[in-house]
Structures are given as C-alpha cells and as structure tokens.
Amino acid sequence: MSDITVSGSCLCGLVKYTVTGETKRFYHCHCQRCRKATGTGHASNLLITPHTSISWLQGEDKLSRYKVPxxxxxxxxxxxxxxxxxxxxxxxxxxxxxxxxxxNTKPPVNPQGHIFWDSRADWSCKDQLPVYAEYPPNS
Incomplete structure (x- = not known):
C-alpha cells in the first residue's frame, strides 16, 4: 500500500491532527475496554503505520491519557x-x-471486520434495526 493522509479533530475543535502513513487495518472492536472507552457497542479503529506518522496541528496540550493498569x-x-x-x-x-x-476526512479503506465478536454486548450489532436519515417519526 502507498502512504495516505487523513486528518481529524475532537468535537469542540481544540485538538486537530493529521496522520500520513500506510493503512494496516480498520476494524470494529467489540472488546470490553473499547466499549467502556467509547460508551458504545464497539470502537471503530483505523491503524496506520509508522507510530511517528501523527502530527498534532493544535491542542496536543489539551490531551489526557488513561492507561489501563x-x-x-x-x-x-x-x-x-x-x-x-x-x-x-x-x-x-x-x-x-x-x-x-x-x-474529518474519509477513511482510506472500509472496515474489514468485527474483532472480539464473542465479547460483544448482547444488544450490540446482532440484528437489522430500522434505519432513519435523521430522527425517527414522532420522536
């Protein structure tokens, strides 16, 4: 694969970044740690190499980290x-x-699969729910 560049930011816009490198994988992870970290049924994570490929454009000093012991x-x-x-x-x-x-940019590849599927929450990603463009009627 050749090098690609993606960019993104946080919800409030204080933190902005770019990453230029080689796409390795893109998975929906259903492990308990990813569920807890995101507050959702799975985390959608894109992996790009090398680890030095990230550039913080602004707000790096606004980042916090939590390491699971x-x-x-x-x-x-x-x-x-x-x-x-x-x-x-x-x-x-x-x-x-x-x-x-x-x-903020389109991922360079589509998700390749679900990982830690056997760890998923019982309510997550196992049935075909209705799809709405916005809020459902009468909500």
Missing part, C-alpha cells in the same frame, strides 16, 4: 475539554490507532 498496551487518549476519543500512538505495533469517528 493491567493492559499491555491499551490506553485511552481524549480531549480534556469535550472528552472526544483521539488517536493514540502504539509503539509496540509501530502504529497510530485512530478512532474513526474523529476523522
């Missing part, structure tokens, strides 16, 4: 102001893990 390499990186999940450097994988929801 018993985890080998899992930590959460987020904006101190709005709480948005932000990219995190994973030197052990020589990669940057990017929460896809933080992207």
């Amino acid at each position: 018993e985890a080998e390499r899992f930590y959460n990186c987020f904006c101190q102001n709005c709480g948005s999940p932000m990219p995190r450097v994973v030197p052990e994988l020589d990669a940057v893990l990017i929460p896809a929801g933080s992207l």
Whole structure:
C-alpha cells in the first residue's frame, strides 16, 4: 500500500491532527475496554503505520491519557475539554490507532471486520434495526 493522509479533530475543535502513513487495518472492536472507552457497542479503529506518522496541528496540550493498569498496551487518549476519543500512538505495533469517528476526512479503506465478536454486548450489532436519515417519526 502507498502512504495516505487523513486528518481529524475532537468535537469542540481544540485538538486537530493529521496522520500520513500506510493503512494496516480498520476494524470494529467489540472488546470490553473499547466499549467502556467509547460508551458504545464497539470502537471503530483505523491503524496506520509508522507510530511517528501523527502530527498534532493544535491542542496536543489539551490531551489526557488513561492507561489501563493491567493492559499491555491499551490506553485511552481524549480531549480534556469535550472528552472526544483521539488517536493514540502504539509503539509496540509501530502504529497510530485512530478512532474513526474523529476523522474529518474519509477513511482510506472500509472496515474489514468485527474483532472480539464473542465479547460483544448482547444488544450490540446482532440484528437489522430500522434505519432513519435523521430522527425517527414522532420522536
């Protein structure tokens, strides 16, 4: 694969970044840590190498990190102001893990699958729910 560039920001706009590198994978992760970190049924994470490929355009000083004590390499990186999940450097994988929801540009690839599927919450991603363009009628 050739190098691509993606950019993103947090919800409040204080933190902005670009990442230029090679796309390695894009998965929806259903592990308990990702669910807790996002507050959702899964995290959609894009992995780009090398780990030095991220450039913080602004707001790097507004980031906080939480390292899960018993985890080998899992930590959460987020904006101190709005709480948005932000990219995190994973030197052990020589990669940057990017929460896809933080992207302002289209991901370079589509999601490739669901990981930690057997760990998913019982209510998450197992049936075909109705789809609405905005709020459902009468809501």
